[in-house]
Amino acid sequence: MKTISTLDHLARNTGNRSRRPLAIALLLTIATALATAVAAAQEKPITLKEMGSFHVGGRLVEISGKPIKEVTFSPGGVPAKVDPNGTYQVEQMYVQYFIPQKRRGALPLLLWHGGGLTGVTYETTPDGREGWLNYFLRLGWSTYNSDAVERGRAGWAQYPDIFKGDPVFLTVANPFERFRIGAGEGSYSSDPAKRKVLPGDQFPVEAYGNFVKQTVPRWTTTDDATIAAYIAEVDRVCPCVILFHSQAGQFGFKVAQARPERVKALIAVEPAGLGDPAKVAALKDVPTLMVFGDFIEQDSRWPKIRQNALEFADKIKAAGGHVDVINLPKIGIKGNSHMMMMDKNNLEVAAVIQKWLAGNGLYH
């Protein structure tokens, strides 16, 4: 299993693999320059042609045979009868969009968050810096940030009547130990001074408490509903580019497999789930970038998660598709956690993605 990166492509394009160090230096220089330019651009206003939101997808479900309740919604208010029997709207998702006045992205850019999270993932970082939403918006991308089914502003449905299974709640310690912020199991402590942070980790650990406030309950039994809603979003918004993270790995690839004519590029940021291996041919005309951060080898789960992703990438390539894989440390960008869109060098990582998009003719 070999990791193919844009660097390899750069090297191949120059016709000489020995030029790879030069290609690395070049890409890094571009990324750094872009990051610096964006830092300067943050002083400038964001000028929007339009901003708004909508819900999309979902279905109606009947509930019957339950007793009527009387509910006083506000203290001192007037009681109202609430009949729990009837029709419920469930499994829709929420999308918030920002259209820049000067569009430079060739297509809308959809941002899909990971498990136990919402679109807040791409907004302001836990320590108050600009996130990827503002980054791509400032560069002129029409950006659609969303909350998947059962997360955030999408709402959630009663269980076990409608959703099967129980929701999963994460402790404060869990993401710290699982997202390559701390050094694995047992690395979290309620005393910040005693937390075992991975040396050189770029996550803003001083604001870890704010990150935990972004986490929301999740189910592990709602994947089909989530995919259906994402397809509804794609049918409404696309052709487009989809950038997705972690759990949304399976959603990004499966939705692209369902709508290959509408999805013009995929950016898989540490995908923890993948598409249907039997349908990789559907992805052959969808250029794809996979990005992985640092500390993977020393983690208990991430070597296998990445390996799964690379094998899926190989299957796409064997079917005639094109997948670039960037392992950030290999191009000199070190210290990235699983939440690289929040890391201190988040705009440097975004610049690598922007460069890839431009290289694929999706930016003018």
Place this chain on the structure above:
Amino acid sequence: MKTISTLDHLARNTGNRSRRPLAIALLLTIATALATAVAAAQEKPITLKEMGSFHVGGRLVEISGKPIKEVTFSPGGVPAKVDPNGTYQVEQMYVQYFIPQKRRGALPLLLWHGGGLTGVTYETTPDGREGWLNYFLRLGWSTYNSDAVERGRAGWAQYPDIFKGDPVFLTVANPFERFRIGAGEGSYSSDPAKRKVLPGDQFPVEAYGNFVKQTVPRWTTTDDATIAAYIAEVDRVCPCVILFHSQAGQFGFKVAQARPERVKALIAVEPAGLGDPAKVAALKDVPTLMVFGDFIEQDSRWPKIRQNALEFADKIKAAGGHVDVINLPKIGIKGNSHMMMMDKNNLEVAAVIQKWLAGNGLYH
């Protein structure tokens, strides 16, 4: 019980109560002109100095004595141990802010949604028009739109371990019959042609299904936590003006009673809950506007809800405070449902609020 409106103030300021019809005509003309100006302004870009989000408030809670689970978060992924024992972050809230390049509002404007809803209330209307968020932003208000504790991007906590009581889910029919869109109980039908809409109702009934997608589960047992988080928001963002709707009636008034020095004006849009009657004196320097829509007299619950609000207003006034009450039909703005920020004349209603803010020296 007498309803005091800005019209009475206009009339009083002219020194002659008989000029009230003139004052009505004047206010309506101004409101209509403002609405027209805003419609034209929608063609113009929205220029932001800054946009972003944060979570605020909440507390840590310990859970113990539960078995460890193994969870596979994504199909084909690598199972992870999830120990449900430990510390949980709960009861924070979510705030998204937009700072216009050219600020004309004297203070930040906070928008607080009602029960079973999120900040989406103030975004694009269910039928795709601009909502009050864009309206006030375009007029130059720094606008902070939020999801209260347990709603939307704020997340929610396990029950009954942390939240006491069960969540309440609303059927598709419930808000239609309760929010003065349909003509009360039994007015909803799954067949849109058979729905009994109140004659002249301004709610965009053709997009009612999209509105229902905005509703989220809610508790009736989280008021104290919600107030604590709103106070944390006020401590971070204010001095400010707070505009609140329905359930947030109690939150707006109680938070202002807790932080009267930070809250410079209140706009209560059909408040369904109220402040502490024993602490009305705290509100004497907080100018307040109450706005009510149409069809109240013919509803089974709204006469009493409004009566409670008017009695609370009288108590504030008796303590030396200042409350204006606008019943929209009395100033010629007819057909408004409980969700007036989404109604077809939503910008006309917003213009009445804007006029009141300007009249109170909060706009330049």
